[in-house]
Structure formats: C-alpha cells, structure tokens
Amino acid sequence: MKKGRFGDFGGQFVSEALMGALSELEEAFQRYGNDPAFLSTLESCLAEFAGRPTPLTFCRNLSQDLGCRVYLKREDLLHGGAHKLNNTLGQALLAKFMGKKRLIAETGAGQHGVATAIAGAVLGLPVEVYMGEVDIERQHPNVFRMELMGAKVIPVSSGTRTLKDAVNEALRDWAASVGETHYLLGSVVGPHPFPLMVRTFQSVIGREARTQILEKEGRLPDAVLACVGGGSNAIGIFHPFLQDGVRLIGVEAGGEGIDSGRHGASLCAGSPGILHGALSYLLQDSDGQVLSTHSVAAGLDYPGVGPEHSMLKDTGRVEYVSVTDREALEAFALLSRKEGIIPALESAHAIARLVKMAGELGRDDIVVVNLSGRGDKDLTEVARLQGGAG
Amino acid sequence: MTRIGEVFQTLDRPAFIAYLVAGDPDRVGFLTAARAVIEAGADILEIGMPFSDPVADGPTIQRAHTRALEGGMTVDGFFEAVGEVRKLSETPILLMVYCNTVHHRGVERFYREALAAGADGVLVVDMPPEEGERAVRAARENGLDQIFLVAPSTSDRRLGGIVESASGFLYLASLLGVTGAREQLSDEAGTLIRRVRPRTRLPLAVGFGISRPEHAAALRDAGADGVIVGSALVKLVEEHARDPVQMAREIKGFVAGMRGALEG
Numbered sequence: 001m002k003k004g005r006f007g008d009f010g011g012q013f014v015s016e017a018l019m020g021a022l023s024e025l026e027e028a029f030q031r032y033g034n035d036p037a038f039l040s041t042l043e044s045c046l047a048e049f050a051g052r053p054t055p056l057t058f059c060r061n062l063s064q065d066l067g068c069r070v071y072l073k074r075e076d077l078l079h080g081g082a083h084k085l086n087n088t089l090g091q092a093l094l095a096k097f098m099g100k101k102r103l104i105a106e107t108g109a110g111q112h113g114v115a116t117a118i119a120g121a122v123l124g125l126p127v128e129v130y131m132g133e134v135d136i137e138r139q140h141p142n143v144f145r146m147e148l149m150g151a152k153v154i155p156v157s158s159g160t161r162t163l164k165d166a167v168n169e170a171l172r173d174w175a176a177s178v179g180e181t182h183y184l185l186g187s188v189v190g191p192h193p194f195p196l197m198v199r200t201f202q203s204v205i206g207r208e209a210r211t212q213i214l215e216k217e218g219r220l221p222d223a224v225l226a227c228v229g230g231g232s233n234a235i236g237i238f239h240p241f242l243q244d245g246v247r248l249i250g251v252e253a254g255g256e257g258i259d260s261g262r263h264g265a266s267l268c269a270g271s272p273g274i275l276h277g278a279l280s281y282l283l284q285d286s287d288g289q290v291l292s293t294h295s296v297a298a299g300l301d302y303p304g305v306g307p308e309h310s311m312l313k314d315t316g317r318v319e320y321v322s323v324t325d326r327e328a329l330e331a332f333a334l335l336s337r338k339e340g341i342i343p344a345l346e347s348a349h350a351i352a353r354l355v356k357m358a359g360e361l362g363r364d365d366i367v368v369v370n371l372s373g374r375g376d377k378d379l380t381e382v383a384r385l386q387g388g389a390g
Numbered sequence: 391m392t393r394i395g396e397v398f399q400t401l402d403r404p405a406f407i408a409y410l411v412a413g414d415p416d417r418v419g420f421l422t423a424a425r426a427v428i429e430a431g432a433d434i435l436e437i438g439m440p441f442s443d444p445v446a447d448g449p450t451i452q453r454a455h456t457r458a459l460e461g462g463m464t465v466d467g468f469f470e471a472v473g474e475v476r477k478l479s480e481t482p483i484l485l486m487v488y489c490n491t492v493h494h495r496g497v498e499r500f501y502r503e504a505l506a507a508g509a510d511g512v513l514v515v516d517m518p519p520e521e522g523e524r525a526v527r528a529a530r531e532n533g534l535d536q537i538f539l540v541a542p543s544t545s546d547r548r549l550g551g552i553v554e555s556a557s558g559f560l561y562l563a564s565l566l567g568v569t570g571a572r573e574q575l576s577d578e579a580g581t582l583i584r585r586v587r588p589r590t591r592l593p594l595a596v597g598f599g600i601s602r603p604e605h606a607a608a609l610r611d612a613g614a615d616g617v618i619v620g621s622a623l624v625k626l627v628e629e630h631a632r633d634p635v636q637m638a639r640e641i642k643g644f645v646a647g648m649r650g651a652l653e654g
Contacts, residue, residue, distance in 0.1 A: 003520075011521050012518065012520060012521060013489050013516045013517060013518075013521055014445075014516055014518070015445070015446040015515050015516050015539060015541075016518060016538070016539035016540060016541040016543075016544055016552075016563065017446075017539075017541040017543060017563060017566050017567065019518050019541075019543070019544065019548060020541070020543035020544065020545060020548075021543070023545075158449070158452055158456075159442065159443065159452075159456075164443065165443075168443055168444075168445050171445045172445060172446075172448070172567070172568045175446070175566060175567050175568055176565075176566050176567030176568065177566075177567075178543060178566060272493075273490050273493060273494060274488075274489045274490040274493050274516070275443060275490065276443075276445070277516070279493070282490075284490070284494065287464050287465045287491070287494065287495075288465075288490040288491050288493065288494025288495070289441065289442040289459065290442040290443050290490075
C-alpha cells in the first residue's frame with residue numbers, strides 16, 4: 001500500500017506549497033505519538049480538563065420500546081458538548097510540541113471551531129477559524145462562543161459559503177503561513193497524515209466504549225452505530241472494534257431523500273473523487289465538479305468523507321446507510337422525551353437508524369450508539385422547523 | 391522537442407507566459423482575451439479549466455472559475471475552447487487543471503483529449519509527482535510536457551523527484567501561498583532560482599504574485615527563463631467583461647509592457 005493510503009483511497013493531492021508542511025507534520029506525529037511526555041500531557045488534559053472517560057449509558061426506556069439493549073457513548077458530555085475536543089486537544093498539543101505559534105481551523109456548524117477555540121485558550125495558542133457566511137448566519141451562538149474564548153472568526157464568502165469553502169480558505173491560509181501555523185483540521189478528511197492522526201486522537205471513544213461494554217455486559221456489542229459527515233466520531237468508535245465480529249453501521253445525511261439530490265450522503269450516493277487533498281467518495285457531477293449538499297445537521301453538510309470510510313465501504317466491513325432530515329428530527333424528539341437526553345441533530349441520525357432497524361434485533365442484542373454531541377446548538381433550528389411545519 | 395521546449399530554446403530573453411481561464415467571462419470573451427494575449431506577443435498561453443474548489447488560487451482566479459462555471463463551462467467545452475485557440479495560432483498551450491477533473495475524466499482519456507485539442511503540456515495544480523505516476527506516463531505517451539510546481543518550501547530531496555518527473559519547464563512559485571497579484575515581488579524568487587538552477591537543465595519559469603513590468607525585469611535580472619502572469623490578466627478580463635474591445639486593448643497594452651520589460 002502506498003504511503004498515507006487506505007486501500008486506493010487517501011493520498012496527498014495538494015499543491016506543492018503544502019508538501020513540506022505535511023511531511024513536517026507527519027514526522028512530528030510519528031515522533032510525539034510515542035513520546036511519553038506528549039502522551040501523559042494529553043492524557044491528563046483529556047481526564048482533568050475534557051472530562052474523559054465519558055459514560056456509557058444504558059437507555060432503559062428506549063431499550064424497552066425498541067426491544068433490544070441500547071447503550072449510548074456519551075460524547076455529548078465531553079467539554080464543549082461534542083467529541084471534537086478529543087482531536088483538537090491532541091492536535092493543539094502536537095502543534096505546541098512542534099513549536100507552532102498559531103492555530104487555524106475550519107468549521108461548519110461551529111462545533112469544531114469551538115473545540116479549537118477551547119484547546120487554543122487552554123494551551124495558550126491564538127486561534128483563527130474560517131467559517132462560511134451561511135453557517136455564521138445559522139449558527140450564531142457558536143460564533144459568540146468562539147469569540148468569547150479569544151478566537152477570531154473569519155467569514156468565508158467564496159463558493160457555497162459553507163464548510164467545504166471554509167476548508168478551502170483554511171488550506172489557502174496554511175499554504176501561505178506553514179512556517180508558524182498549524183492547520184487543525186477537524187475530521188478524518190484531508191491529505192495524509194490528517195485522516196490517520198485524527199483517527200488516532202478520536203479512537204479513545206471506541207477504546208473506552210469497548211472496555212465499558214465488556215465491564216457492563218461481559219461481551220462485545222452486536223452492533224455499533226455512528227453518524228458520518230467527514231466521519232471522525234464514527235472512525236473513533238469503529239476503529240477499536242474493526243478486528244472484532246461486531247456489526248458496524250455508519251449513518252449518512254439523507255437530507256430530503258437521496259432521490260431529491262439534496263443530501264450529504266457521499267458514501268451512499270457518491271463516487272470516488274479528489275477533494276481537499278484526498279481521494280475518497282465524493283458528491284460530484286459528471287465533470288467532477290463538487291456538488292452542493294444539504295442536511296438539517298450542519299455537521300453532516302459536506303460533499304466528501306474520510307478516505308478510510310471509503311475503504312471500509314468497499315471492503316464491506318462497515319455498512320453505510322442514510323436517514324432523512326425528517327427521520328433525524330423524529331429521533332431527536334424521541335431521545336429527548338424517552339431518556340432526557342437532547343442529541344445533536346448529527347447524532348440523531350444514528351438514533352434514527354437504530355429505530356429503523358429495531359425490528360431486526362432481539363431482546364438480548366446489544367447496540368452501542370455514539371452520541372457524538374449534545375443538541376443545545378440545534379434548539380433554534382428545530383424550533384424554527386417545528387414552527388414551519390405547524 | 392515539444393513546442394514548449396522550443397520556445398525556451400529559441401528565445402534570447404525570458405518567455406512571457408500568460409494565464410487565462412477557459413470560458414471567462416464567457417466563450418466568446420475568452421477567445422477575445424486569448425487572441426489579444428497572443429497578438430501582443432505572449433510566448434506560451436496557459437489555459438485554466440475552471441473547478442468548483444480551486445484551493446491553490448487566490449480570490450481573483452477563484453472568481454474567474456466561478457464566472458466560467460456559471461456560464462456553463464464543461465470539460466467538453468474546455469477542450470473545444472483549447473481547440474479554438476489552437477486554430478488561431480501555433481503559440482504553445484499549457485493546460486492548468488485541478489486533479490479531480492483529470493481523475494474523473496480518466497487520466498489516459500484526459501491526456502488523449504488534450505493532445506487532440508492541440509495542447510502541448512499539462513500542469514495539475516494539486517498533484518505532486520508522488521501522486522502523478524499515471525499522469526506522467528500518459529503525458530509521455532501522448533508527447534505532452536508534464537509541468538510541476540516547485541515552492542520555496544520544497545526540500546532538496548523532493549526537488550530531485552520533481553526534476554525527474556517534469557518536462558518542458560519547472561514552474562517556480564515565487565512565494566508560499568496561493569495565486570494572486572501582489573504589489574511587491576517576493577525576494578524568495580531569486581533565492582529559489584539559485585537553488586534550483588544547478589539541479590536541472592529544465593528552464594525555470596516563475597509565477598505567483600507577478601503583476602508589473604518591474605517585477606518582470608527583476609526576474610529577468612535574477613535569471614528566470616520565463617515569467618508567468620495570471621491574476622493580473624484575469625483581473626483585466628473581469629474589469630472589462632462587458633466591453634470586449636476595451637478588454638482586448640487593455641490586455642494588449644499590459645502584455646506589451648511586460649514583454650518590453652523582459653526584453654530590457
């Protein structure tokens with residue numbers, strides 16, 4: 001296998017200006033990834049600051065209703081309200097060990113931007129976050145949170161003015177500032193070594209979940225579900241289960257339905273293509289132009305997906321499916337009402353899939369769903385949609 | 391030797407390489423701009439295929455890509471535009487594309503179509519040689535030059551690999567970052583030329599940030615074999631999109647000024 005590849009997928013499709021930065025990052029990641037000083041600092045950040053380990057919660061009411069044993073991996077309880085901080089603390093610390101003076105990041109819904117702002121504030125690195133103008137409009141509380149923590153939010157007015165364009169702009173910044181800047185990419189996408197590095201930092205989710213379910217049930221789960229946008233929370237929980245016989249299910253944004261063309265389901269409806277430095281499944285037209293996407297969950301509103309997911313799709317190790325906006329909204333309401341947990345709309349996609357597949361499951365079947373984030377950020381949007389429907 | 395190689399061999403001054411985006415501001419406007427650039431004496435014409443996500447480009451060229459795509463530019467339309475320029479003159483044509491365009495078309499097919507349209511070389515902006523084995527092979531099989539970028543941050547070790555894969559000339563980025571006209575010429579250009587020169591017999595053309603005759607003159611003095619101008623020209627296309635006569639006049643004046651500076 002070529003360097004930085006997952007099967008045929010991945011690679012380093014970037015302009016020459018970034019190649020030096022990528023090899024510097026790769027060397028640093030290899031060096032500090034096994035360095036006791038780095039690892040113990042990261043571990044204490046995760047435990048004392050971020051709140052790890054997060055609980056694995058048994059859902060009594062939902063289990064009764066669905067007829068199986070449902071557990072939630074509670075990344076919503078991580079500081080910042082989503083799994084994103086696992087990665088931002090890891091990369092920000094790495095940047096500090098590398099002697100970088102500045103962090104830049106892209107954000108869609110604002111969760112990764114907030115998590116980068118948190119990591120920058122606590123580790124003393126200035127942060128600038130690129131965010132599409134459309135997203136700034138619809139996710140304004142997160143803009144305020146980032147600014148409160150000292151980050152500068154830079155509006156992106158090019159292209160579709162959403163996440164994809166924020167990544168473009170961050171890559172352009174990085175090409176001009178590689179000497180002192182670390183680009184803190186927020187998912188398992190982008191050129192090597194980002195997909196590998198982000199997976200490494202997010203795998204803590206699956207390692208904990210595996211240990212916790214063995215403690216609680218004395219055996220591995222029958223299925224693990226996670227939503228997939230770029231795919232970092234999914235890779236994070238899947239990876240430690242890949243060698244086991246556990247059924248793994250990635251749930252993409254079906255938007256208004258795959259047939260409508262308004263969705264974000266790169267793996268279910270895309271084809272291999274190159275965006276943001278990697279070969280992976282991509283939503284593109286017949287000329288290879290990248291299509292605009294739609295999802296009620298801003299974090300899934302992205303035309304690409306991590307290259308490792310593309311490999312896992314092609315090998316068949318992971319099943320990839322999609323649920324619609326409507327199904328996700330129903331699951332959002334269901335989990336709130338049944339368990340007193342308001343999920344992020346992204347995570348609600350995984351819950352929605354569980355509801356749909358409940359008929360195939362037996363009473364004693366154990367299912368773990370990665371609850372990648374909490375839903376506070378979505379309240380305004382959900383209220384608006386309910387208002388529109390009523 | 392390709393037409394691109396001949397340009398560098400026959401000129402006794404640095405070559406002037408002009409970049410335009412196919413379909414910008416529209417099909418006819420692009421042809422007008424291309425004709426003006428050639429008539430004013432550009433030595434090589436670089437034609438960009440618009441892409442939805444031109445990550446290596448600054449705002450001026452991004453807007454050109456958007457204009458062309460909104461005008462309906464396709465890969466078929468791109469090769470037609472290249473063919474129309476080829477009918478105008480024998481000026482060498484270099485295609486500048488993003489990797490997904492080539493990948494999606496099929497690497498071998500893309501290079502065959504490039505040759506058939508009359509192109510002389512291809513530069514895939516986001517494809518370092520490490521990812522370019524198939525493209526380099528397809529370029530050789532079709533007798534096309536494969537151009538690669540060299541940046542100030544390119545290590546000596548990687549430079550060796552680039553020199554091995556490249557043909558035609560090396561495209562030296564005068565600065566780190568994206569394309570776009572700058573007020574001042576980066577002083578890294580001269581340093582880069584001095585570093586690369588002893589390692590290759592390929593001509594060295596410098597691009598990124600070059601917008602004025604004094605930049606061209608400085609690069610000539612620094613020993614560049616070619617000077618590449620994109621954003622400054624694309625800006626003229628943008629400013630005069632609705633007045634083709636004026637656009638052609640402005641472009642000719644600009645190219646003449648740059649050419650004059652190169653002749654010194």
